[in-house]
Every structure is written in structure tokens, then in C-alpha cells.
Amino acid sequence: MNPTACILVIGNEILSGRTQDVNVQYLARRLSELGITLSEVRIIPDRRDIIVTTLCDVRARFDQVFTTGGIGPTHDDITAPCVAEAFGVPWVPHPETFRLLEAHFPPGEFNAARQRMATLPQGATPITNSVSIAPGFSIGNVHVLAGVPRIMQAMFESLAPTLPHGTPVTSRSWYALELFEGTLAAGLSDIQDAHPDLDIGSYPFRRPDGRRGVALVSKGLDRAAVLAAAQATHDLIARLGFTPLEGEPPP
């Protein structure tokens, strides 16, 4: 069994629709490559009680928890103290990070707000990275990442080699133009029944030129089974009189 993961997106700006989240897709792809099963994502507001309660819930239910957002210097950046509260530890200046940030800013500019970014739950390990001087951090099975995608990605890549790995997901796709789900559903269901441990998905698409079709995706941890199931989806498309095209449909 691969380890499981939950992503906690913390931010009013996602719930208000101001900002389109793109971190979930990045993390989802990377976790899949690493053999970590992304089991759930929650998007919650910048509210202390909700963050603490949700953290306590998800860190008990999943092997790894990744949070994004709320670790900057402003008043609405409350993820770090909430993680401290969820773990029942104090939120204290982290000496090494404090010195690093102090040295980074011009004299007088390492103010109280910026010192918040050097304040971590006691016992946390900073996630230093190539993009931001202020680190993310890990404590127990919770990994706290930035909300800004470029910084979040650098933090995750710095963290990735330390994560418990599993079996990477193998995925194969075939698609067909002008084929509809209702036509292939019975045949696809048979393929799923023959491979109960795989995820066999069917995804209709519509291209900008108006042409429509459907992509059939076979996914799972058993590479040989995925290849066999994908071949079966290829054969199903052909049997229905359509041309199987390999991969995902071009955008």
C-alpha cells in the first residue's frame, strides 16, 4: 500500500474566487510520480479555529499532510501558529532561520512582521529552498508550504527526497474523436471489472475547434495490469468502429 496524503489549501482568496488554485494539480502530479496516494484535498479559510480543527482531523487520517498558503509576514498569515496549536507546542523563534533572515534584510528592515516568518512551531524542521529566503517547515507528518506557486514548488522539490516513497502510478491513455461515453460505457465497465485494482476513467472533451471525443485513462500501481487494461481500451475503441489515438487529446 502506498502512503496516503491530504492537501490543505489555506486561503480566503481561493474560496472567494479571486485566485485560481494551481498548486493542487502540481502536487497531485508529483505525489503520483512519487507513489504517494493523494486521497483528499480541502480548501479552508484563514480562520484559526477551522485551521486547527482541520489539521487535527486530517493529520490523524492521512500519512502525510501538505498545507499551502498563509506563511507570509502579514496578519492573515496564521498557518504556522495554527500548526503549533494543533501539535500542542509553542510557536517560537527558530534561531537558525532567525539569523538567516536577519542577515538577509538591510539593517532595520527585519521588522516584527518579517520575524514572524522565522517563528516556527517548536521542533519543526525548516524547508529551505532555492527561491525564498523564508522557509516552509515540517513537523511530524505535516509539511507547511507557501501559497505562491513558484515558492511552493521549490519547497516541495526540496522536501520530496525526504518523503517516504511508494510505487509510482502508471497511467496510459487512448482517446477517440466523435465517440461518446454512452456508446462505450458497457465495454468500459467490463474492462474495469476485469481489473478491479485499477482506476479506469472516461473523460469527455471538447476541443476549441468544436470537435468532441472521449479519453480513456487506465491508472494504477501494477504496471503490467495498466498496460493490459490500456490495450483493452484501445481494442474497445477499435471494435466500436473508431480510431484509437494514443495519449491524451491535444488541448
Next chain:
Amino acid sequence: MNPTACILVIGNEILSGRTQDVNVQYLARRLSELGITLSEVRIIPDRRDIIVTTLCDVRARFDQVFTTGGIGPTHDDITAPCVAEAFGVPWVPHPETFRLLEAHFPPGEFNAARQRMATLPQGATPITNSVSIAPGFSIGNVHVLAGVPRIMQAMFESLAPTLPHGTPVTSRSWYALELFEGTLAAGLSDIQDAHPDLDIGSYPFRRPDGRRGVALVSKGLDRAAVLAAAQATHDLIARLGFTPLEGEPPP
């Protein structure tokens, strides 16, 4: 108090990173305009036990629940029977929808898979719409929408006039180039303290040309208070020696 809402995104394709979700942002914006507070989003896999348990949880905790995904004709489209199970009602052919779909498809093509799309929890009200012949549906406080964005949007717009409305959110933004969060944090915190019922957010950005800056967003139900807070963010930017620019930074 505005009514609260939760979005349940049902789909392995989001959790695997295959598909970038865009439905949350659309719904978030529209709910905000309608005066419905989006309190939480959950993204969960196409698994019966998880869908049923999550539905029971969130429909008790939020006034309105919107699901996206899993209402097509294929084996992995299991949202409708799961909603029936969560409500403790049978999943049965909906006569009017059945007749509608039967009339729509050429003879012989309204097969078992397509008949699934005319099968609804007993007591559900179909959400007919301008894009797809197969409807979404509402039962109690749960509204079941398609995953394909164009269809989801049509279903939501057909549903919107029937939803209990609240006070629309007022939002105003000012931004500045080359201003950093650490510099404005103390002043922004004072503005938040002066307006405890508003959400005052600070969002750093980086434009494709490399120029950076920060957007200050004031948001809330009390329009006069939002306008006053936004004016205070304008004045803060100016006081720090930067040029306040109105609105959101161009992409």
C-alpha cells in the same frame, strides 16, 4: 448572516493531477455575488464509501452543498446513487427525465448506460439546462452538477435563481509595484483591527516581465465599511511612498 456553502469536487482525475479544476473558481465567484458564503471545498475520489460519508458530513454542517462530477453514463459515474444512499432513498428512474432522454436519442441508442443519467434519488428535482440533455438534480440542500465546466455552469445558472440569497460581497482592491508585504504588514494589521468584520487580504504578485508587487483586497458584506477600509489601504500605500493603483494587478 449569509447562508453557507460547501463544494464537493468528486473525481479521481483531479486528485491524480490529470485535470486542472476550474469549477471551484467559477462557483466561488458566483456564490460570492449571490451572497452565499463558500466555507469549504473538498476534493474526493470516485469511491462510494467516501462520497456517502462526506456527503452526510457536509450537508449537516453547511446550508448548501454543491457537487461537481460523476453524473455521466460510465461505471465511474456514481455520484447519483451515492447521494441517494446518503439521503436514505432509492435510486430510481425519473419518469419525466426518462421520457426526455428517450425522445432525444436515436432508436436503440438509449441504452442501459444512458438510462443511468435518467435515474435519480427518489424525490430529487432535475436541474434542466441549456447545454446538456441529461440534467443535474437537487435533493434537500444538495445540488448535483456536472464536472464538465460548460455543463456545470449552465446547470448552476439554471439553479441560481432558486437558491436562498444573502448580501453580496463587496470587494475593493488597490495594488502597488515594488512594495513588499513585510513593509506594509504592521499598517495593514491596524486596518484589519479597525474593521474586524471584514477580510483584509494581502497578495504578492510577480508579473511575466519580472516586476513584483502586492495587492491589498478589502472584502465584506458591509459596503460602506469595505469602501472605508479600501481607502485606508490606498492611504497606507501612499504613506509608505508608493503609488496606489486601483483594482487588481493586470495579469
